Amino acid sequence: MDSNSAKKLVKSTFGGKFDEYKFKNFIKELFNDSSSIHENSKNIINFTGKGFSDYINSIFEIGDYNFNKNESIGFYVVELKRYSSIDRARAMQRNLIAKNLKNTNKTAGLVAFREENTEDWRFSFVKLEYTFTEDYETKEKLTPAKRHSYLVGPNEPNYTCQSQFKELLTIEKNISLKKIENCFSIENVTDEFFEEYEKLFNDLNKSLEDLLSTDEKIKEEFSNKNIKVEDFTKKLLGQLVFIYFLQKKGWLGVKKDEKFGSGPRNFLRKLYDKEFIEYSNFFNDILEPLFYKGFSEAVDDYHYSKFQCKVPFLNGGLFEAINGYNWKNTDINLKNEIFKNILDTFDLFNFTVMEDQPLDKEVAVDPEMLGKVLEKLSNDRKNEGKYYTPREIVHYMCQQSLISYLSNNTDISKVDLRKFIENGDVAIESIIARQEEAKIYNGKSFTKLELADSIIDNSKELEILLREVKVVDPAVGSGAFPVGMMNEIVKAISILQLINDDLIDYYKLKKEIIENSLYGVDKDFSATDITKLRFWLSLVVDEDNIDYINALPNLDNQILCGNSLIDTFEGVELFNTLKEGFQKSLNFYRESQQKFKLLEKKKNQFFNTDIVTKKKTLRVDIDNLKWEIITEYLKESGNSSKIEKIDKYRNVVDKPFLLWNLEFSEVFSGKNQGFDIVIGNPPYVKEPTNRAAFDGLRDSPYYQGKMDLWYFFGCVGLDICKNNGVVSFIAPNNWITNSGASKFRNKVDSEGHIDTFLNFGNYKVFDAGIQTMIYIMRKNDEENEFELDYSQLLYDDIDINDLVEFLYSNQKTEQFNKFKSLFNRKLFKNNYFIFLEKSISQVINKIKENNVTYLTKNEIFTGADVHQDFLNKRNAKKINMEKEVGAGIFVLSDDEKNKLNLNKKELSLIKPYYTTEELFRYYADIKNDYWLIYTKSDINKKISNYPNIKKHLDKFKEVITSDNKPYGLHRARKEEIFLGEKIIVARKCQKPAFTYVDFDAYVSQTFNIIKTDKFDLKVLTAILNSKLIQFWLKYMGKMQGNNYQLDQEPLLKIPLINKLSMDIEKEITLNIDLIIDSKENINSYEDKINNLVYESYDLNHKEIKIIEGNI
Known part of the structure; x- marks a missing residue:
């Protein structure tokens, strides 16, 4: 058609x-x-x-x-x-x-x-x-x-x-x-809505920026109130979206004598079209009064006289002026056309207040999708290492964390708990079906109740545990995990109430859970706003009263803005009830305890108050109490000099620190202090990528070189978790072998008990090419040795149904492996974490039991650190050389080298440069395509002796980042490692490929070089390329997803037979010579080498079969 x-x-x-x-x-x-x-x-x-x-x-x-x-x-x-x-x-x-x-x-x-x-x-x-x-x-x-x-x-x-x-x-x-x-697919709406929403955001943001550039009064107000244009724009669009959800319920524009639910479903459009009131500027004359008066001031009959209709009093903070700006006396006359475009776009889409339900989904803009869209808007999202978690994974992590929490606190089997939590929707439907059947068949029902007896027998105990659980996401983003946990807790409690024939008030239940159980922190103020918006929308879903609309709760003490990794200021601890000696000063301790009780009382009052003046008073009282406690602590600890300095952050929304035991004092009181569940998707940032992200963290006991920012979250997650509580994170999977994660590994080894580890291999959970894993662990150090459930995804091209099967199934398939793995604290201390199946572990031990030796650090070297080999697109733009993208900087083609007209002295610095185009498994092609300008750290002093090289490199001076810039390589390495006989191997590869080279060959830092006198290098090349060593590297080396990471560390740990028999060495030499000479049809020679290697390690047929079936 x-x-x-x-x-x-x-x-x-x-x-x-x-x-x-x-x-x-x-x-x-x-x-x-x-x-x-x-x-x-x-x-x-x-x-x-x-x-x-x-x-x-x-x-x-x-x-x-x-x-x-x-x-x-x-x-x-x-x-x-x-x-x-x-x-x-x-x-x-x-x-x-x-x-x-x-x-x-x-x-x-x-x-x-x-x-x-x-x-x-x-x-x-x-x-x-x-x-x-x-x-x-x-x-x-x-x-x-x-x-x-x-x-x-x-x-x-x-x-x-x-x-x-x-x-x-x-x-x-x-x-x-x-x-x-x-x-x-719900993703169709997500993609279309985000594309349109982003355009609207950019247009509105630019319009506001233009207004600030021409209106000094607005500019001054924004400056005085510390308002960022981007935050204002995000909040305004969020407010408009919220109204679209509200008008779907018929709550807006209700006639004076009619009930809520009867209002027009296109209230905003009618407002814009002047059907309620005439205006000059839509934002200044209509939206601001609606937001900051109509929605924010309680009136007995809800009648808003300006529009001559009912609007609900919403409370909560969404419709409070950002940073308290003076909206009444500041005319922000944004163009009306901007809002026409927003309404025209929003009117294309269906909005639903129904939360995502696994069995019944509306393909429409829902609150979960809104969170995703708003989070994607962050300009610095990828630079800050933030990635949105797919809803299937959020469901899984929330469910498994809840199962683990209930399992830790009851004697109910995990099998029964899994059925209760994972298949809760099925359980609800079976209960409803039985109740309907009982009505029809005189009390008889035929549908099987999809719930274990142990759940029914312990329903009251389970409900208490579910109501008391304390959950936090320390990098809350758009609130996916706290909202996900709320939905799982509500579903579980509603099942228990259904089987006990209790009446379920979903609004009241959700509100109680939000108040008592759910917490979140984020550095980004707009992220905390999104999370609050999600919670408010989740309550709106279940508000069915048509006479009286409940005011939304105030969430400022549940969802906080701050740096959850830092609890110090200029190296000084600001507050810590857990610190030894905190209780030594009885007066300070007693006063603090009294203030804590008062603080918690006022926080409870603040959550529920809907009186504007009382809310303001409570907010000030809560803030004063916190700062009194901090000030007294600083005095008590001898740091009074810091009080004046830190006071400047008192009114700053996004503070550069967060005091966990003060902000969440209700969680850190009593004997077993901390959260029951710490869950999230922390930001992934390497220090060279974003050094600013590590500011304030370098003095932390958890800091080390080559680390990722999320390791801090892993450590803090354990710190804030109570004993036997649950920590569940999704993050990059290389921490178990990364040298920069050794402190984090040791903390997990000494304080954690990993129950579940899911390795996604090469499957891209996120848009970016990050290989990820999920761990679910308990804070428990009791057992020295224990079993954990390990899952490995083997395919990277799977659909969402396959992903769900991988998450929930406990069976091996062609697409994924599942097994029990033994974790030994003593074995893993100061070491990699290696998760092995029993049969594989036995073969590994057999290999190690031989008379073996190892390469040493002075036999393995990294290639030259070139930094700028060729001109990339980003650097080309910086120096206005866009037409020369790909041009050689320190690495030259034959043609580029010849055009430089180098003299004899300059040619002495030009070295043959090799890549994977010339370096193959076993052998290398001596004919190189590229040349390296091999300059050391002393070159800058004598560059005048090399005028043509200087002239060439001067063109790129602005983009050369070497420590020896502008003329020296970042790290040239000792020249002897590139000369003569050696073995070269790519540091990252899909399959290990060790190359025997017997000529001068210079390579980059993406390669390692082996030079040793202990072995015949040809024979060593053959052994290193064998299936046995590939097997060893896969299970005892470093893997990044399904790729081998052949850094120095894993190469140092390869067990090599100390002395081969003369016959085996002779046979290996013969076969590798045949491989190097023939280069093609080498399978039969490789098979002979593999068998000789198996023989030298004394492996039997069964052990060989295990190796060949698992590489």
Whole structure:
């Protein structure tokens, strides 16, 4: 179908009230098959079972389509009855389709759900799903089925739905089930919405910057209140989005005598179109008064006289003027057209206040997506090492952390707890089904209760634990983990309340959990704002009162802005109740305890207060108490001189420190101080990439060279976790072998107990090429040796369903490995962490038991550190040489070298330079393509002797970053390592490739060079390229994902047979000579070498099989 026809078809189908003829026509065109629609269809409601008739008027199967032998899809039109329980109705709708799919052996269904006397309707994709049972076998279930839906019709924007199916209709080739499913992917909306949101942000930000450049009064106000234009823009757009969510509930523009829920769903548009009031400037005259008066001042009848309608009093802080700027006396006259563009864009999308639910997802802008979009806006996101965590991984980490917490505090088996937490949605549906059956069949029910007896028997104890848990994310970002934990806790408690027939008040339950259990910290003020926004939206979802709207809570003491890694100022500790000697001064201790009690009392009052004046007073009181405690501590510890200096940070929002035991004093009181769960995705930053990120941290006991910033979070995570609490992070996977992580490893070794370690290998969890892992550990040092669950993803090209299987399944497959690994604290102290399967561990030990020797540090060298080999795009732009990107700087091609017209003295500095283009496994090609300007640290003093080289390098002077700039290499290394016979190996490779070289060859720092007199270098090359050594390096060396990291450390640990027998050495020499001479068809020679190496290490057939099956 051509593009215009497709556009008309989707608009006609989804842009209006449901029309069965149009819907059938759409199906025929989509599948390019008129026979896919049945001529006659019957109402099959009577064949679906008694339970559905309370929710469904009729269900018609109007057609079907077979993709192949194994995949088919049915087409349905369902008319719904109005029903008060949305959760029950949704569950029954899914299960109705699931039952029909099961009965007719179909894989999926496309369904139009319509309701009596309603213009809008729901277009859904329902697919039978699979779940993992308690014994981890994959079994098909009648439920859960998963439903993804678009809300469509004349009153619902459905831009994404129309655009996705328009594109599908234009595809000429046969349609597939996967393509249909992809049209219902939430990521489609995310990508489209972010693209548009980013444009709006940039336009609004520029407009505000332009205004500041011409209006001195605004500029002065922003300067006095320390307001960044970017933060103002982010908050304003966030406020507008929040209003879009609110107007979906009909809370805005309600007539004076009507109830909440009856307001127009396009309130902002009506405001802009002057249907409520005339104005000159939309922001200055309408939005600011609405935000900072209408939403922020409580009125008994909610009537906002300016607009002559009801608006709810929201409280919470979202609609407080940023940094308290004087909005009444500062005219910020942003152009009205800016807001027209914002409304035009937002009106394209459907907004839903429903939180993401695994079984029933609306393909619309939801709060979780908003968090992702707002976080992606951060300009410095990648420079700061921040990456958004996919929702599937958030679900997994939250669930496993909760399971571990409950397991640590009860005697219930982990199998039962996993079923309770992981399959909570299934449990809820089974409870609801049993309750519905009991109504129909006189108290009898037939559906199996998907819940273990141990959960039912201990329901009260579990509910107490769930209500008391304390969770923190020390790098909270957009709040994915705290919000995820809230959803898991609410779901678990609601299951327990359902089985006890307790009434569930979701709003009250969520609010209690947010107040008592969930905390977060971030350096970025706008990130904390996003997290609060997510929490507020999650409460709005469950506010169903149409007479009285609950004011939103104040979250300033739950979600804090500050540097969670620093609790000092200019090297001085600001406060620490855990420090030895803190309780020595009885007066100070008693006074502090009294202030703590008062502080916690006022924080509780602040959370719930909705009186503006009282809120301001409490905020000041809380702040004063904190600073009194800090001041007294500094005096007590003999650091009074710091009081005046630190006082300048008193009113700064994003303080450069965070005092955990002061800010969260309620968590650090009592005997077992700390959080029950520390969870998150900390920023990943190497010091050379962003040195500023390490400011204030270099005096920390956790600091060391070559480290990553996230190691600090790993250490602090253990510090703030209570004994036997849970720490769960997703982060780069190389910390277990990285030399810069030795302090962190030792802390984990001495204080942690890793329960689960998931290695994602080369699979890219994030957009950036970072290889990641998840660990879930307890803070526990009791056992010296213990087993942990280790998982390794073997493939990097997997879809989201494969990822979910990897996360939750406990079985090995072709795509991933799963096993129990032994962790020995004594063995791993001051060492790598190596996670091995038992059979592999036995072979490793057998290899080590031989009479072996090792290479030494003075036999392994790194190549020359060149820094600037060629001109890259970024540097070319700096020096206005964009047309010469790729030009040689210190590394020259033949042509570039010849054009320099070098004299004899200069030619003495030009050395043959080799790359992987000439360096192969076993042998090298002597013909080089490039030449290295080999200059040492003393070159700058005598550069006048090399005029042509000077002239060449002067062109690039501004971008040369060498310590010996502008003419010297960063690290030239000793020249003898490049001369004569040697072995060269790339430091990072997919498979180890050791190269025997018997001529002068200069290489970069991406290679290591082996020069030794202990071995015949040809024979050593053959051994190092053997399967046995590859196996050793894979399991005892350093791996970055599925790549080998052949740095000096792993090379030093390779066990080499001390003295080979003369016969074996002779045979190896013969075969490597044949390899070097023939260069092709070398498999038979390699096989002979491998067998000779196995023989020299005394391995039997079974051990050889293990090696060859695991490399």
